[in-house]
Amino acid sequence: MEPPGEKAGEGARVRVTPELLKGRSGEFALDSILLLQLRGLGLAELGCLGECLGLEWLDLSGNALTQLGPLASLRQLAVLNVANNLLTGLEPLAACESLRRLNVAGNLLATPGQLQCLAGLPGLQDLRLRDPLARLSNPLCASPTYGAAVRELLPRLRVIDGQRVTGRGSDFYQLCRDLDRSLGPGTGPAPPTATAQPWVEPGYWEARPARSGSILEEACRQFRHTLRECHDLDRQAQDLLGQAQRALDPEDAPSSFVF
Incomplete structure (x- = not known):
């Protein structure tokens, strides 16, 4: 049975x-919809989707989309999957200021310059342009240097194609940059002291006999109790995630693409 869309x-x-x-x-x-899965419906036009102003998670993979115009009004959108469509540009996404994760594998993006519109998104950290498992890619991925070009264009990225960035967009780079900013211009190294001072008090590293007693036993008991509670919460979370996944993925729906 076909979903209720407009077909002439x-x-x-x-x-x-x-x-x-x-x-x-x-x-x-x-405007009350927060999560929406529209995967594999043969969609070619997004119609009134731009009216879902509260939307935070959207899956449009496996359709026939050629443009994303209505998405420009979705300022709360954080996760977007448009894999396996017919997109040649992503310009409307420049207005999606909350976007953090974007999957555009399996489209028609030919050059890294077509990603320039994403450069102003402050929170975008995860971008997928190709998905080998699903055999999805973009023409720009044919170049062996496309990864470096994307990292140069979007230095805030932390993950590209499922791989953690090790260059300018990495956690280490951000830490060094923040450290440089905190030092400020003209801040030089601290003047050397006459004699080096130890970091810890004398005897700090010496082995101490193991302590026993009611305090230590009570701490161990509370730790074990907390650990059991964590395991229980983990099982509950897994059950809830399984229920949500089953609700979002009916048995007759095609397998989802990687976000």
């Missing part, structure tokens, strides 16, 4: 409608 006959362009969005989300008001 054979070969018609499938369009996002309020009925489709309400049916997929279970929400009555479009």
Whole structure:
């Protein structure tokens, strides 16, 4: 059974409608939708999707989209998957100021310059341009130096194609940059002292006999109790995540793409 979209006959362009969005989300008001999965519906036009102003998580993978215009109004959007579409540009995403994770593998992006529109997104940390497991890529990935070009263009990125960045966008780089800023211009090294001072008091590193007693036993008991609670919470979280995944992925739906 086809989802409620707008189709005018054979070969018609499938369009996002309020009925489709309400049916997929279970929400009555479009601006109340926080999470939306529209994967593999043959969508060619996003229609009224821009009215979902509270949307934070969106999966549009496996459709026939050629442009993302309506997404420009989604200022709360944090995670977006548009893998396996027909996109040649990402310009509307420049307005998605909360975007943190973006999957555009399997589209028609030909040059790193087409990612320039993402440079102003302060929170974008994770970008996927190719997904070997799903055999999805972009023409720009054919160049052996595309990774370096992307890192130069988007220095805030921490993960590219599922791999942690080791250059300018890494945690180490950010730490060094913050340290340089904290020192400020003209701040030189501290003047040397007459004699080097130890970091710890004398005898700090000497082995001490193991302590026993009610205090240590009580601390161990509380630690074990806390550990059991953590295990219980982990099991509960796994159960809830499994329920959510089953609700989002009906049995007859195609397998999802990597975010």
